[in-house]
Amino acid sequence: MTSDTTEITLARTLQPQEVASVLARVTEIRPRVQCLTNTVAQNLTANMLLAFGAIPSMAIHVDEVAAMAEGAGAILINIGTINAESELAIPKLLEVARDHRKPVVFDPVFVELSPLRRHIAGQVLRLPDTLVRGNATEMAALSFDLAAAKGVTRVTTGKVDRIESGQASFAVAHGHPLMTRVTGIGCAAGALIAACCAVEANKAVAAAAALTAYGIAGEIAAERCRGPGSFEVELIDAVAAMDAATLAARMGSGR
Numbered sequence: 001m002t003s004d005t006t007e008i009t010l011a012r013t014l015q016p017q018e019v020a021s022v023l024a025r026v027t028e029i030r031p032r033v034q035c036l037t038n039t040v041a042q043n044l045t046a047n048m049l050l051a052f053g054a055i056p057s058m059a060i061h062v063d064e065v066a067a068m069a070e071g072a073g074a075i076l077i078n079i080g081t082i083n084a085e086s087e088l089a090i091p092k093l094l095e096v097a098r099d100h101r102k103p104v105v106f107d108p109v110f111v112e113l114s115p116l117r118r119h120i121a122g123q124v125l126r127l128p129d130t131l132v133r134g135n136a137t138e139m140a141a142l143s144f145d146l147a148a149a150k151g152v153t154r155v156t157t158g159k160v161d162r163i164e165s166g167q168a169s170f171a172v173a174h175g176h177p178l179m180t181r182v183t184g185i186g187c188a189a190g191a192l193i194a195a196c197c198a199v200e201a202n203k204a205v206a207a208a209a210a211l212t213a214y215g216i217a218g219e220i221a222a223e224r225c226r227g228p229g230s231f232e233v234e235l236i237d238a239v240a241a242m243d244a245a246t247l248a249a250r251m252g253s254g255r
């Protein structure tokens with residue numbers, strides 16, 4: 001029985017052509033994603049955006065991030081290796097996002113481990129309509145803040161990715177366990193989601209499209225690699241080669 005105070009939204013899976021449509025817009029528009037991200041994942045994130053058909057800009061200087069973000073299609077904020085300067089750059093990015101209505105993807109890396117990270121997450125979540133992508137531990141640590149955040153899209157990655165917004169709810173069951181054996185694969189996922197948010201106004205659809213393509217690329221890379229090292233290389237190649245035919249073949253009819 002359904003309580004009248006509880007709204008139950010069933011998670012949907014995107015159709016292959018819906019994913020292909022978002023990816024086609026990325027390769028056609030080639031959005032630039034301004035990434036304030038951690039020093040561990042910077043290189044992989046930039047390469048994954050290029051493979052996806054988007055343009056990375058990885059500027060971090062507090063006096064230029066605003067200018068760099070103004071012309072970007074989307075902004076990624078990742079606190080993985082936050083330091084005194086990048087802490088000051090974040091409010092500048094939030095101001096550009098507010099004034100120019102840019103989509104923001106926030107990756108609350110290790111937010112459960114430090115009060116500084118919690119504080120910054122609180123600051124970011126005051127911006128309406130933010131998309132937050134984290135693993136299950138990070139999203140659980142932020143559950144109260146997320147419940148209070150206006151217009152937030154919650155993306156919890158793992159074996160099955162869960163995407164929830166006021167508009168829609170999706171589940172993505174693609175991927176491979178090797179995706180947890182190379183650092184920064186989750187961080188790069190946030191960047192691909194940001195690229196999709198630059199071309200698709202429905203952020204839940206954007207996230208589901210990015211994670212479906214990324215998960216299928218992970219499955220293909222796992223078939224071709226010899227271990228985590230070659231998996232990283234194969235993942236970049238599989239993202240670059242992703243197309244409508246591969247999506248249709250790997251997603252099946254209604255999966």
Ligand SMILES: Nc1ncnc2c1ncn2[C@@H]1O[C@H](COP(=O)(O)OP(=O)(O)OP(=O)(O)O)[C@@H](O)[C@H]1O
Nearest residue numbers: 135157158159175176177179183184185186187189
């Ligand atoms: N057990 C799994 N099976 C299949 N795919 C997985 C599994 N775990 C994670 N993934 C995929 O790996 C990607 C990264 O998600 P994950 O939750 O591992 O990020 P993360 O913990 O933030 O990683 P990092 O901090 O190293 O960047 C997602 O696309 C997700 O779908």
Ligand SMILES: Cc1ncsc1CCO
Nearest residue numbers: 038040080081109183184
């Ligand atoms: C390992 C690590 N430490 C800070 S950021 C990062 C990359 C994965 O989130």
Ligand SMILES: [Mg+2]
Nearest residue numbers: 109135186187
């Ligand atoms: Mg992470």
